[in-house]
Amino acid sequence: MNPVSDLIRNLADQYGRNRHNLLPILQGVVEQEKYLSEFSMTEIARELDLPAADVYGTATFYSFLEHKKMGKYIIRVCKTITCSMKGKNQIMLAIEDMLKINVGETTPDGNFSLLQTNCLGFCHKAPAMLINNEVYTELTPEKVREILSSYLKKKGVHNDN
Amino acid sequence: MTTNYQLKRADFIFKNENDWEEVLSKNINRSPQELINELISSELKGRGGAGFPTGLKWKLSAEAVDETKYVICNADEGEPGTFKDREILSRVPFKVLTAMAVCGHVIGAKEGYIYLRGEYFFLQPELNKAIGEFEYYCKEINLDFKIRIFMGSGAYICGEETALFESMEGKRGEPRNKPPYPSSCGYMGKPTVINNVETLAHTFTIFKYGAKRFYDLGVQYSRGSKLFSVSGDTPKPGIYELELGMSLADFVDEFGDGDTKAVQVGGASGFLVPRKRFSETAIGFQGKLTGISLPTGGSMMLFNSSRSMFNVLDNYLEFFREESCGQCTPCRVGCQQLLKGIKAVKRGEKNAQYLDKLLRLAETMQYTAKCGLGQSVANSFSSIVENFREEMIY
Numbered sequence: 373m374n375p376v377s378d379l380i381r382n383l384a385d386q387y388g389r390n391r392h393n394l395l396p397i398l399q400g401v402v403e404q405e406k407y408l409s410e411f412s413m414t415e416i417a418r419e420l421d422l423p424a425a426d427v428y429g430t431a432t433f434y435s436f437l438e439h440k441k442m443g444k445y446i447i448r449v450c451k452t453i454t455c456s457m458k459g460k461n462q463i464m465l466a467i468e469d470m471l472k473i474n475v476g477e478t479t480p481d482g483n484f485s486l487l488q489t490n491c492l493g494f495c496h497k498a499p500a501m502l503i504n505n506e507v508y509t510e511l512t513p514e515k516v517r518e519i520l521s522s523y524l525k526k527k528g529v530h531n532d533n
Numbered sequence: 534m535t536t537n538y539q540l541k542r543a544d545f546i547f548k549n550e551n552d553w554e555e556v557l558s559k560n561i562n563r564s565p566q567e568l569i570n571e572l573i574s575s576e577l578k579g580r581g582g583a584g585f586p587t588g589l590k591w592k593l594s595a596e597a598v599d600e601t602k603y604v605i606c607n608a609d610e611g612e613p614g615t616f617k618d619r620e621i622l623s624r625v626p627f628k629v630l631t632a633m634a635v636c637g638h639v640i641g642a643k644e645g646y647i648y649l650r651g652e653y654f655f656l657q658p659e660l661n662k663a664i665g666e667f668e669y670y671c672k673e674i675n676l677d678f679k680i681r682i683f684m685g686s687g688a689y690i691c692g693e694e695t696a697l698f699e700s701m702e703g704k705r706g707e708p709r710n711k712p713p714y715p716s717s718c719g720y721m722g723k724p725t726v727i728n729n730v731e732t733l734a735h736t737f738t739i740f741k742y743g744a745k746r747f748y749d750l751g752v753q754y755s756r757g758s759k760l761f762s763v764s765g766d767t768p769k770p771g772i773y774e775l776e777l778g779m780s781l782a783d784f785v786d787e788f789g790d791g792d793t794k795a796v797q798v799g800g801a802s803g804f805l806v807p808r809k810r811f812s813e814t815a816i817g818f819q820g821k822l823t824g825i826s827l828p829t830g831g832s833m834m835l836f837n838s839s840r841s842m843f844n845v846l847d848n849y850l851e852f853f854r855e856e857s858c859g860q861c862t863p864c865r866v867g868c869q870q871l872l873k874g875i876k877a878v879k880r881g882e883k884n885a886q887y888l889d890k891l892l893r894l895a896e897t898m899q900y901t902a903k904c905g906l907g908q909s910v911a912n913s914f915s916s917i918v919e920n921f922r923e924e925m926i927y
Contacts, residue, residue, distance in 0.1 A: 392721070394703030399651075399684060426704075433705040433858075436651040436687035452613045453801070453848045454764045454834060490689060490852055492652050493616040495764035495834070496771050505654040 377415050379404055383467040384419045394420065396433050406446070407438040435489065441474040443485035445523060451488040452494035459512075463499050464488070466513035470520050484523075540783040541776040542923070543750055543758035545738045546621060546628075546731070552741070553627040557634060558674050558680050560740045565595055565639040572736065575744035576756040581607060582799060583730030583905070584818045585735065592727055594640040594717035597724035600640035602631050605720060605727040609697060610691040612800035613852060614832030617760040617772050618730035619653055625734065632733035634671065634678045635740060636726055645680040646720070648697050651687045685904040689856035692718075693904050696858065700719045707860040708904035731760055731831070741891045752778030755817025759831055762834035765797075766837040768831030782812040784833065792837040795920070800832035801849040805842075807920040831873065842921035843879060850875070853910050866909025867898040871914060878925060885926045886919055 383400040387393040389472070401412050408431050417424040431437050439448075447467060451460055464486075468474060471484050494500035497509035501516075503518040507517055561570065561729045566874040573588030594602060606629060610618040621629060633645040649656065664680050671678055682702055684692050691700045695709035698720045719725025728736075735757060738746050747757045755777035764770045767788045775784075785793045798816065808816050816829060836845065850872040859865045876889045895911035902908045918925055 389705040392701060393702065395686065396684070399686060430703060430705055434651075434686035436686050451848075452612065452852060453797075453845060456766065456844075456848055457836075457840065477586055489617075489652075489687070490856060491613040492612055493650075495614050495616060495762065498764065501924060502652065507655060 374410050376405065379417050380412065380415045385425065389420050391422065394427065394430055398437050402437055406442040406444065407440055417425065444483050445503050446485045446487060448487045448489040450492040450500045452491035455499040458498040460499045463511050463516055464515050466516045470517055483486070536543065540779040540787055543759060543774045543776055544777045546734050546760055546774050547624055549627045550627045552573045553631045555813065556737065556741050557631045561633045561638045561676055568635065568639050571744045575739045577727055577732065577739060577747065579730035580735065580831065582612065587728065587732055590716060591639050594724045594726045597717050599724050601723045602640050603725040604636045604640070604642045604645040604722055605725055606633055606645065606647045606730055606733055606743060607692060607694065607697060607727055608653070608730050609648050609685050609692040611650060611692050611801070611842040612802060612830050613833055614764055614797065614800045614834040615830055616762045617831055619656065620772050621730050621734050622656055622660060622679060623657070626660055628734045628737040629730055630663065630667045632736045633680060634676060635736070636750055637678045640724065640726055643679065645678065646701065648685060648701065649679065649682050649684045657682060668784045681891055690858045690906055692861055693906065695728065705858070707858045710903070711785055720744060721757045750776045752817060761833050763788050763833050763874050766793065766840070767835045777817045779816055781806055781811060781814040781816060784816065789835060790837055793835050794838045794840065795836045795842070797834040797913070799829040801913055802906070803829060803832065803854055804912050805916040805920065808885060842917055842924045843875070846875060846910060846917045849913050853906070857906060861903040861907065863898045863901040866912060867894055867907065870894060871910065875925060884886055888922065888925060892918060
């Protein structure tokens with residue numbers, strides 16, 4: 373049995389098989405898999421007895437439910453007004469330079485994806501970014517390099533894929 | 534100048550919450566009618582930005598006849614420049630939980646949800662711990678009320694109450710037509726009270742100290758205090774609790790950097806006020822102070838003279854274009870066209886008069902868009918274009 377199918381069945385057991393349980397199940401799959409593949413979406417549709425188009429429609433509405441394969445760590449840099457005024461571009465440059473990827477791309481080793489996102493709610497500590505669910509604020513290019521280095525040093529990052 | 538116009542600090546929201554058990558047990562023994570009256574006489578209005586009278590909201594849901602009702606705390610704080618709800622949930626969660634349970638008692642609901650935005654996932658463990666402790670106490674006093682967290686997944690529009698219900702029901706976060714209103718037909722088609730995090734925290738203050746204590750703060754039509762999220766070009770960004778009704782000039786005196794050119798009141802969906810109008814602008818819900826009075830979810834973004842208002846508007850429109858749910862044409866197409874339009878004017882591909890066309894488009898969106906998102910794009914668009922027209926062109 374495909375491990376994703378197992379995951380989906382477990383999530384459905386945990387949350388229930390009704391339409392209103394769909395979002396937590398989608399989130400659960402993204403948490404594990406980092407994205408929703410077409411296969412996952414059709415599996416969820418089957419498990420919940422919903423039209424696959426409905427699952428796809430819901431899944432693609434939310435910016436945190438990726439439907440493209442993402443890296444192990446998803447970096448989301450806030451691009452809304454205050455972060456933008458307080459040096460978001462320098463932060464982006466520092467990350468792009470260090471990881472050698474552009475916005476929307478994933479490093480070849482599958483460890484990092486770089487995205488921009490709308491207001492993270494840390495305008496008073498701008499600029500801010502999320503790496504998965506961790507928030508980092510009052511960023512400077514130096515600080516960003518330190519943060520990324522600490523992720524790079526984490527055991528298993530390099531030879532994970 | 535009367536004292537009403539001055540900036541006055543208040544300290545209720547973040548004051549200790551240690552007596553929540555007492556506030557809860559005392560208030561669930563009062564009659565729903567009494568509690569509703571207390572809220573109505575406090576004149577508390579919703580702190581998410583729209584300013585609907587909270588007492589009336591609870592009353593309408595209490596009057597709806599249904600076995601199943603819901604209390605929902607709207608923690609989908611996504612308005613650019615707003616960050617107060619997170620602070621409330623992380624510093625005084627028990628105030629919010631208590632207020633939800635009292636609301637459940639008033640309207641006859643046994644279930645409550647906190648819709649937490651995906652960006653605040655990191656709050657979840659602490660909040661769940663608080664909920665566990667809270668429910669333990671509820672069991673002790675035989676109060677049947679359960680609270681669960683529902684996580685969002687990164688969609689600004691889900692802060693709109695009916696879009697939030699859709700999202701909780703496992704659908705795309707597309708706002709519904711109103712009426713019917715949530716008080717009769719909300720989550721799962723059941724009567725629902727949906728309040729902003731801060732609104733609930735204020736009801737705690739009211740149930741603890743009585744309506745008068747709250748009513749005595751602020752000015753006519755805008756009673757009580759409010760949390761303001763201050764950011765941008767200011768030497769002291771952060772969260773401040775202030776009485777409503779102050780003039781924007783006083784606010785800028787306190788928080789400006791001495792070179793404030795404009796203040797965005799109420800986030801990207803609010804209004805931009807230029808320097809020449811600071812003294813005639815009051816921060817509150819409505820009313821007949823000297824000049825205009827602005828409703829606000831508490832987002833105050835300051836811009837100094839080094840900032841290009843074109844870049845500011847460009848940033849807002851980019852935001853709206855991405856966050857529009859795409860359901861209704863005025864908002865979906867309008868946001869795109871406004872953004873394309875100002876860029877074309879800036880590049881000289883369209884002449885300056887084209888801005889007037891865009892202003893009319895924004896006005897059309899205000900009348901025809903289905904929900905608050907599309908309707909409010911005109912607020913920032915018109916106030917920026919009208920006050921800083923030359924910056925749009927040159």
